Amino acid sequence: MISETDLKHLRRCVELAETALEKGDEPFGSVLVSAAGEVLFEDHNHVAGGDHTQHPEFAIARWAANHMAPEERSEATVYTSGEHCPMCAAAHGWAGLGRIVYASSSEQLAGWLIELGAAPSRVRNLSIQEVIKDTVVDGPVPELAEHMHELHGRLHRAKQ
Numbered sequence: 001m002i003s004e005t006d007l008k009h010l011r012r013c014v015e016l017a018e019t020a021l022e023k024g025d026e027p028f029g030s031v032l033v034s035a036a037g038e039v040l041f042e043d044h045n046h047v048a049g050g051d052h053t054q055h056p057e058f059a060i061a062r063w064a065a066n067h068m069a070p071e072e073r074s075e076a077t078v079y080t081s082g083e084h085c086p087m088c089a090a091a092h093g094w095a096g097l098g099r100i101v102y103a104s105s106s107e108q109l110a111g112w113l114i115e116l117g118a119a120p121s122r123v124r125n126l127s128i129q130e131v132i133k134d135t136v137v138d139g140p141v142p143e144l145a146e147h148m149h150e151l152h153g154r155l156h157r158a159k160q
């Protein structure tokens with residue numbers, strides 16, 4: 001289900017996540033790719049300023065709503081380092097975007113947070129499919145998920 005092209009875009013998401021971490025944000029990065037394979041928009045997490053809604057998948061949904069026709073949105077793919085949270089999954093659904101491919105799952109992240117002794121999130125840990133229907137979702141990708149595990153470890157050790 002995961003092609004070489006998918007891996008290329010996912011690796012970019014992991015790079016963006018690492019950039020976010022280096023800037024003091026949380027390690028999440030996402031890329032929006034058109035049906036023709038063109039990278040249209042990319043972003044990383046920006047929560048360091050105190051706004052915990054500044055997730056890259058949400059930024060992608062907003063960008064897509066403002067710059068793409070409904071049909072283009074439905075054919076576009078969103079790649080992301082970590083599975084969409086419920087807020088971002090809903091935004092993806094409202095924006096009418098297409099396939100989602102993630103490197104690591106929300107379930108994996110929840111397990112890592114427990115292992116790291118981090119406080120659990122107030123937002124429930126729902127899978128994308130629990131929030132939106134009729135969406136093709138692929139992931140996780142084990143070797144990239146392991147890299148994400150490392151980045152979350154770095155974040156939580158830095159907070160201690």
Ligand SMILES: [Zn+2]
Pocket residue numbers: 055057058084085086087088089
């Ligand atoms: Zn989110």
